[in-house]
Amino acid sequence: MNADPAAQHRLLDLAVVDAELTRAAHRRRSLPELAEVELAEADLLSARDLLVAAQTAVSDLDRDIRKLEAEIDQVRAREDRDRGLLDSGSISSGKQLEDLQHELATLRRRQTVLEDDLLEVMERREATAADLERGRAALAGIEQRSLEAHRRRDEALAELRSTEEHGQQERHALIGELPADLVALYERIRARNGTGAALLREHRCGACRLELDRTAIGHLREAAPDEVVRCEECGVVLVRTSESGL
Ligand SMILES: [Zn+2]
Incomplete structure (x- = not known):
């Protein structure tokens, strides 16, 4: 799937809001x-x-x-x-x-x-x-x-x-604001593992904290900026920024 890098970046804001909502729901129960x-x-x-x-x-x-x-x-x-x-x-x-x-x-x-x-x-x-x-x-x-x-x-x-x-x-x-197909993907992933998207920071997935290996980093370097890439370990959409170490 492809999506404008700016839209991919906005997924991180959505993930922050969703994490807040999850915390609120947990707090409501406890x-x-x-x-x-x-x-x-x-x-x-x-x-x-x-x-x-x-x-x-x-x-x-x-x-x-x-x-x-x-x-x-x-x-x-x-x-x-x-x-x-x-x-x-x-x-x-x-x-x-x-x-x-x-x-x-x-x-x-x-x-x-x-x-x-x-x-x-x-x-x-x-x-x-x-x-x-x-x-x-x-x-x-x-x-x-x-x-x-x-x-x-x-x-x-x-x-x-x-x-x-x-x-x-x-x-x-x-x-x-986001493209419908990107949101649908995000929601599917979030329904499965609780988080839909995360920042790739210094080769590390922001959701599962796993450090990507050299091969995976190589693939990411080759991937077009508008290609939607996923963490091989936990499946979240990995959002690439200048912090990603690519
Ligand atoms: Zn991950």
Whole structure:
């Protein structure tokens, strides 16, 4: 194939743009900001789970407290009633009196047990409520971190998008200037090995870095300037300039 040496030279600009686009695509797949967002979202989920567990524990303990308080009130009411009966002097039977005193003693013991239980449950409630507060503070911190991670990811993606758009525009413009058959060749080679054209510098292919042997250099020296020549090793279009050492 033949192509104007100036057009061949423009292939190098196209290769630079394509390399930038390839780097941008790779960066899009491996953005550290994406992993940060994923991590923050996982942390958010587990912090929310912990918070829900602590909230449930606090409301369970509140229910236990209400139950114990109601029971204590009942026992106290019964005690008051019994004491009232005792103080009223209306009971004359010794057996009845003895039963009443026995019941009062039982109620007082029950009261003590219930009050001890209540104290223990209230202490547990206090500790759990402190866990809940810590959980809320931790969640707020993680939410903040997640917001920042999302912002950084969006910024990185916006920057990539702008690089890609700019690259695509440049690519489009360059392709518009180049002969269609040269572009088609370049695209075929690029689809196969990632790079379509490279500068031959000091006898060395700019794509695979292989140094051409004496025979290959001899062929290149004989080739007309508008002949499109390829690297024997990697197949890219070799663009010859004053740097090529020919
Ligand atoms: Zn090569």
